[in-house]
Structure formats: structure tokens, C-alpha cells
Amino acid sequence: MKFLKSIISIALFGIAFVGVAQKKEVTITTHQLTNNIYMLEGQGGNIGISIGNDGVLMIDSQFATLTPKILTAIKTLSDKPIAYLANTHHHGDHTGGNENIAKLQTPIIAHDNVYKRIKDNPKQNDASLPVISFNDKLSLYINGEQVLIFHVDNAHTDGDAMLYFTKSNVLHTGDTFFNGRYPYIDLNSGGSINGYINAVKSALILIDDETKIIPGHGNLSNKAEYSNFLNMMETLKSSIETEISQGKTEDEVAANSALTKTYDDLNYGCCFISSEKIRRTFYKGLKE
Numbered sequence: 001m002k003f004l005k006s007i008i009s010i011a012l013f014g015i016a017f018v019g020v021a022q023k024k025e026v027t028i029t030t031h032q033l034t035n036n037i038y039m040l041e042g043q044g045g046n047i048g049i050s051i052g053n054d055g056v057l058m059i060d061s062q063f064a065t066l067t068p069k070i071l072t073a074i075k076t077l078s079d080k081p082i083a084y085l086a087n088t089h090h091h092g093d094h095t096g097g098n099e100n101i102a103k104l105q106t107p108i109i110a111h112d113n114v115y116k117r118i119k120d121n122p123k124q125n126d127a128s129l130p131v132i133s134f135n136d137k138l139s140l141y142i143n144g145e146q147v148l149i150f151h152v153d154n155a156h157t158d159g160d161a162m163l164y165f166t167k168s169n170v171l172h173t174g175d176t177f178f179n180g181r182y183p184y185i186d187l188n189s190g191g192s193i194n195g196y197i198n199a200v201k202s203a204l205i206l207i208d209d210e211t212k213i214i215p216g217h218g219n220l221s222n223k224a225e226y227s228n229f230l231n232m233m234e235t236l237k238s239s240i241e242t243e244i245s246q247g248k249t250e251d252e253v254a255a256n257s258a259l260t261k262t263y264d265d266l267n268y269g270c271c272f273i274s275s276e277k278i279r280r281t282f283y284k285g286l287k288e
Contacts, residue, residue, distance in 0.1 A: 052143025088174025158190025
């Protein structure tokens with residue numbers, strides 16, 4: 001039953017994004033972070049790109065329909081092949097283009113649980129699977145620097161990975177950071193409130209004030225904004241734990257807009273996760 005819920009939640013997440021695509025043409029926008037690191041914005045999760053003599057390292061692949069546009073954008077940066085594709089987790093807005101990239105003879109890297117969840121998803125075939133998976137962390141040496149790829153437990157999902165470019169001082173958080181908006185915490189895919197908060201804390205220890213951060217969704221960011229995001233998460237956790245301790249029901253918490261007013265006023269409920277949804281998510285995650 002939990003697996004079925006997971007598939008449904010992933011499908012709904014994808015449908016929400018696809019609906020946006022049908023309303024307007026998607027443009028791939030390129031942002032240069034350093035001499036050789038870039039962020040690509042399109043539809044779905046932000047893509048990280050490293051270019052250099054060793055080839056292209058690509059982080060996440062968005063939706064399959066966008067692959068031609070994404071490849072065109074990458075070709076303007078480098079004429080080298082895509083040496084590796086790393087997935088930050090299994091959701092379709094980050095892995096939908098995996099099969100297309102794999103056809104370029106590009107090996108895919110991801111956490112063990114990403115392999116399992118893609119393998120068990122009837123909407124994705126084996127061509128989308130990682131060929132290199134890891135349990136805790138690994139290092140990739142490419143384009144003149146060490147890239148740390150490390151797992152964070154039960155955060156956005158049970159298979160989240162962050163990637164840190166040690167020389168360039170760039171961090172790709174995957175969906176452990178939704179910049180300026182409420183996060184999607186996939187409780188049905190192993191995500192948790194406490195795990196998410198701990199993931200952010202672990203990343204903040206690693207980086208400094210000069211680090212450029214590619215969030216899973218939202219604008220290019222930095223340590224100060226990631227710290228503000230953590231503060232939001234901890235504030236909501238504390239407020240909703242108090243409601244739970246007072247015997248409030250999920251519907252009562254969902255209806256209590258005062259719990260999220262500070263962040264609603266900052267438009268955190270702008271996007272996929274509304275203020276009511278985040279209150280329900282925190283209630284369910286903390287009530288368990």
C-alpha cells in the first residue's frame with residue numbers, strides 16, 4: 001500500500017509540472033556560476049553542469065520531453081560528451097530524461113534507493129537506471145576537482161544525494177532545498193521532517209558564506225538563504241509539534257493559517273506546495 005501511495009505521489013508531482021508545460025513553452029535558461037560550473041533552469045529540478053577536458057558532468061535530467069532543449073543548451077557550453085549523469089533522487093522531474101541521456105552512452109550515478117525506486121516504477125524502464133550506485137558517499141574526480149557525492153538519510157526521500165564541488169565551492173542540494181518556497185517532503189517515499197532538517201544542517205556545516213548553491217527548485221542561492229530555509233523548517237516543526245501535543249487534529253492544523261502566516265506573507269506557498277499542504281505534511285510527518 002505504501003509503494004502504491006509513493007507511485008501516486010510521484011505521478012501527481014509530475015502531472016503538476018507537465019500541466020505547466022502545456023500552458024507555456026519551456027525555455028532552458030543557463031546561469032554561469034564559475035569558470036566551468038553552470039546551472040540550467042527549465043521545468044522540474046534545476047540541472048547542474050560541470051565542463052572541462054574530462055567531459056560534461058550533468059546533475060539531474062528533468063523531463064524526457066525537454067532532453068533536446070537541454071542538450072542544445074549544454075552544447076553551447078561544451079562540445080565534449082556527457083561523461084556522467086548524477087541523480088539527486090528518483091522523482092520524475094529529476095530523472096525523466098535519464099533514458100535519453102543513457103542512449104548517449106552516459107553512465108548514471110545515484111544512491112542505492114534511487115535504483116530500487118526506478119526499478120520498481122512501471123513508468124520507467126531499465127534504461128533509466130543508475131549503473132553506478134552507492135550507499136553512503138563517493139568521490140568523482142572530474143574536470144580538475146573532486147566532487148563529493150553524499151547521501152542524506154530520509155530527507156526529501158530515502159535516496160537523496162547532494163553534490164559538492166570542492167574546488168569550485170558549489171553545492172547542488174537536490175530537493176533538500178526549495179529556495180523561497182515550501183518544500184515537498186515525500187513521506188510515502190521515505191522522506192521525513194527530522195531527516196530533512198538534519199540534511200540541511202549537515203550541508204550548512206560543509207559550506208561557507210562564499211558557496212554558490214544550486215537548489216532543487218528556485219533561484220540560485222547561498223548559505224544565508226539556506227540558513228533562512230532551515231529556520232523556516234524548524235519554526236514550523238516547533239509550532240506544529242505544539243499543536244499535536246495539544247491534541248489538535250490534522251484538519252484543525254491544516255485550517256490554522258496562523259501557523260504559517262510569517263512565511264505565507266513571504267510567498268512561500270507560491271508553488272507546488274501550498275501553505276495548507278505544508279501544514280498537513282508536517283502534521284503527518286511529526287504525528288507518526
